[in-house]
Structures are given as C-alpha cells and as structure tokens.
Amino acid sequence: MAAIRSAGTSPEVALRALMRKTGLRLTVNAESLPGTPDVVFPSRKLVVELFGCFWHGCKKHYKLPAVNRAYWVAKADRNRRRDQRVERQLHRLGWSVVRIWECDLETAPERCLRRVERLLAKGAR
Numbered sequence: 001m002a003a004i005r006s007a008g009t010s011p012e013v014a015l016r017a018l019m020r021k022t023g024l025r026l027t028v029n030a031e032s033l034p035g036t037p038d039v040v041f042p043s044r045k046l047v048v049e050l051f052g053c054f055w056h057g058c059k060k061h062y063k064l065p066a067v068n069r070a071y072w073v074a075k076a077d078r079n080r081r082r083d084q085r086v087e088r089q090l091h092r093l094g095w096s097v098v099r100i101w102e103c104d105l106e107t108a109p110e111r112c113l114r115r116v117e118r119l120l121a122k123g124a125r
C-alpha cells in the first residue's frame, strides 16, 4: 500500500487510487448528484462517500475543540443532518451509498476495498 500511504497524498486521491483497483469505470466528484460524492460507480449505481473523521464526526476520532464548544456542537449536528439528508436523496434516486471513513482508509485500505467490491458484486442495495 506504499502508493496509497505516501506522504502528501490527500484522502480523496488515496480513495480514488484504491477504487480504481476494482477495474470498473468510475466518476469522481459527481457534481450532478446530491452532495457531490467523491467516487461513483455509474454501472452499479453505487456511491462511495469519503468521511473525514473531524467534519463527519467519526466515533473513534472526533474530539470537540476546546474553544467555541457551542459552535462546534451545532456545526457537527448540522453536518450530521446534512449527511443523512444527502444519503436519503441518493437512495430516492436509486443509488446505494457506502461510507468510507478517512481513518479506515488510512489503516485498513484493503478492508475498505473488499467492502466496496462486495457491494459492487451485489449490484444492488
């Protein structure tokens, strides 16, 4: 996984590189879809969303900043609601959605890939 872990590689770039291993055609930054998903497999109607630990409130790594707590609590809440709304919209449009956490991408990329490949193999929700 040296290519994926190399310094200076953003999680978005790492995710794309990993998803290309599926060998299927993919679209990045699909602006025509709600939430502009990071990676989309049009042939399987599967959306892969990359969730940053801080912005999306990962249970393992989210830590409330020490200052402006009220602001950050409200912010995290808004983000969570937006994530849920986007996911509902995608489901209504017939897309399946898989969330990949930034930390899982870093520590266990192969497991992330297998998860996505299992969903791709099913081809449906």
Ligand SMILES: [Zn+2]
Pocket (backbone or CB within 6 Å): 053, 058, 059, 060, 061, 062, 101, 102, 103, 104
């Ligand atoms: Zn995390």
